[in-house]
Amino acid sequence: MSAPFIVAAAQSVSVAGNLRKNVDRHLIFLREAAAGNARFVVFPELSLTGYERALAKELAIHGDDSRLVPLRDECVRNGLTAVVGAPLRYDDVVRIGALTFTPDGKVSTYTKQYLHPGEDLVFAPGTGGKPISVDGTTIALAICADTGHPEHAEQAATSGSSLYAAGALITANGYVADTALLEGYAMQHRFAVLMANHGGETGGWSPIGKSAFWAEDGRRVIAAKGAGEALVMASRSGAGWNGHVVTLD
Template sequence: MSPVTFAAAQCAIRAGDISANLTLHTQFMQHAREHGVGFLLFPELSLTGYEPTLAKNLAQDLDCALLAPLRQLAQEACMTTVVGLPLHLSNQEKPLIAAFILHPDGSLGIYTKQHLHPGEEHYFNPGKGGDLMCIEGLTVALSVCADFTHAEHPSRAAAQGAQVYATSVLIGETGHPHDSTLLQGYAKHLQMAVLMSNHGGSTGGWASAGKSAFWDEQGQCVATTTGTGNRLLIITKKTQGWKGVEEPLSVAPKVQAKVTPQQE
């Protein structure tokens, strides 16, 4: 069989600076392309940072024009890419936490976070999830952070035939032991591989743990990033099973970003 290559883009985001974050996403995508990645997963709200108080002003429409360069790169690389943005819908006052899916054929898909953490309801509305995807012959289900803390979410994905559960998250040091154990348990008991992409730096006042990871269908941790920072976790499935490696990503020095205050 031909190798199947997935990757988690663990990135350190600039708060509210979509332009700078687009540049960082492009660097990750280009690096992933060099390794033949067919599916690239970014963390929750990766293009804005996890910034609930700014989300309403930063929210984008379904036909988000600023994604055009990333969509073109996804096409050129034949790489399904999942990026995070708050989504504005005309019939809702508050935005949704969305994963925008950039398909290799140029089309755009949407997954919206179904389960909110306590307090998020002040800034966001819950979403409706999304459809399964077929990536290089494997069926993939998406999840955004708190979704996976509700056992029925991964269980439903497995029942629908998902072979990989890909979750975009923001997990801090305190919560990491519990959450990683939970994800590992899903992989083992549902016999469904799990890919987790975490933030690589602080965002929204939360210090991310990093440590993005991949567990195989037996619940074995195939690979994890070593702490925080901009790192690409590359996972390849070959005849003998899954193999993983992490690669640090060199980026321009981080500078203080200007953040637009939320309008009343």
């Protein structure tokens, strides 16, 4: 009998503009995920810096930033694939990005294709990125507003992805509508959906938490009860998906 395939949404709380402290906190999440035998973890949008638009140009990094080495090493040590959020610098422009660390020590980038109103004052639209593979499961990535565009989910389905993983920033006002879209994509495209939301205030916004996972039939398998730091874990076995939430102090 094969081992269950376990994925996790890291509902973290970011320290504004402090990449080193956020890396340390990410490591705690990764170790907790590894202890639960997770193979894949996704963090919220801009998790390494917080959603700090006013600071983004100053905080923007490259994927090979030496301060990220502990994350790379932790993924290698535990056989994890982790997707973390950060503002990424490309010559004279900054994009909202996600960095994927893999067990072989490599890092790849995804950049947010669709921007919220006002984000274009700081960020340039991105170009997305290729799906990733974890234990034979193809995973398409998304960052927040990407999920508001049905063509983005359609492209993920066309790529053969069986999991759609999004790092987000969702407040109480947007949660019902945004998660209804994710549920709909799961049912329409027959893929699972994993969403990691911020667990606390960031950039003047008050995210609601409630990170969640939906199965391929649109059933919400598990979700955090609200804000605060938590690890939302979903496990696939022969009997289908089940999940649980680990609360972090």
